[in-house]
Amino acid sequence: MKFDEIERSTVTQSISHVNLHYPRKDGDGEAAALLLEACGLVRTQEMDLPYGGTFYRFTSNAHDINYPNNIVYLSPYTPQTQAMIDKARAALGMDTADPDPVVKAFHEANAIDPERELHVGFLVDSLEFLEQVFLKLKDLEANDPRFADRLKIVVNRALPGNPEIDERLDASPIYNGVTRYTFGRNGVQAFCATDLIVDGPLAEGLVIEFDYVFPGYEEHIMSVSEVTPETARV
Numbered sequence: 001m002k003f004d005e006i007e008r009s010t011v012t013q014s015i016s017h018v019n020l021h022y023p024r025k026d027g028d029g030e031a032a033a034l035l036l037e038a039c040g041l042v043r044t045q046e047m048d049l050p051y052g053g054t055f056y057r058f059t060s061n062a063h064d065i066n067y068p069n070n071i072v073y074l075s076p077y078t079p080q081t082q083a084m085i086d087k088a089r090a091a092l093g094m095d096t097a098d099p100d101p102v103v104k105a106f107h108e109a110n111a112i113d114p115e116r117e118l119h120v121g122f123l124v125d126s127l128e129f130l131e132q133v134f135l136k137l138k139d140l141e142a143n144d145p146r147f148a149d150r151l152k153i154v155v156n157r158a159l160p161g162n163p164e165i166d167e168r169l170d171a172s173p174i175y176n177g178v179t180r181y182t183f184g185r186n187g188v189q190a191f192c193a194t195d196l197i198v199d200g201p202l203a204e205g206l207v208i209e210f211d212y213v214f215p216g217y218e219e220h221i222m223s224v225s226e227v228t229p230e231t232a233r234v
């Protein structure tokens with residue numbers, strides 16, 4: 001801690017909410033809402049907005065839905081934001097067959113690692129739950145036309161070397177055979193990149209991350225990040 005002027009020893013602080021957006025296209029709002037539900041969030045509110053579209057509130061506090069943290073708000077871009085993004089994307093040729101070279105380079109760099117740009121991470125205390133969520137997302141992508149080509153799944157195994165964890169992941173329906181690894185130990189990650197929810201630089205889509213930490217380890221993926229030979233992706 002480099003800034004020590006504020007007394008906070010009796011204060012509890014957490015992230016209360018993130019405010020996400022879906023593009024202003026017919027159907028994307030409800031598909032984006034269904035995606036968040038498939039990710040385990042509880043939909044607690046829907047409200048029509050004066051500038052069009054639907055505002056949603058979700059929470060990951062499934063056992064206390066009114067609790068004022070762990071909230072995800074979801075709404076369409078305002079017309080003004082959408083207009084600005086449309087103009088910027090057009091200037092870069094982003095939705096054409098011949099985009100500006102910086103766009104191609106941006107996509108290639110981000111394809112290496114889903115965590116390089118804006119993303120939202122959820123911590124769960126059940127690996128089985130995480131596995132169920134991602135089996136469901138794969139099923140939606142394969143079988144529900146609302147999600148076809150709009151969900152991209154990537155998963156990272158725990159760094160190898162812990163026999164108990166390695167054995168559990170070898171038996172996992174989503175981690176068996178995976179050779180991508182986390183930037184840390186004793187945990188796993190799973191990512192769903194989607195363009196049903198946008199935000200980030202030029203509305204290129206959002207990455208939803210799930211994290212699970214194996215219990216009993218002081219050092220884990222959420223406590224210390226490290227770059228190892230297995231994770232030196234450039």
Ligand SMILES: [Fe+2]
Pocket residue numbers: 115119121209
């Ligand atoms: Fe992350």
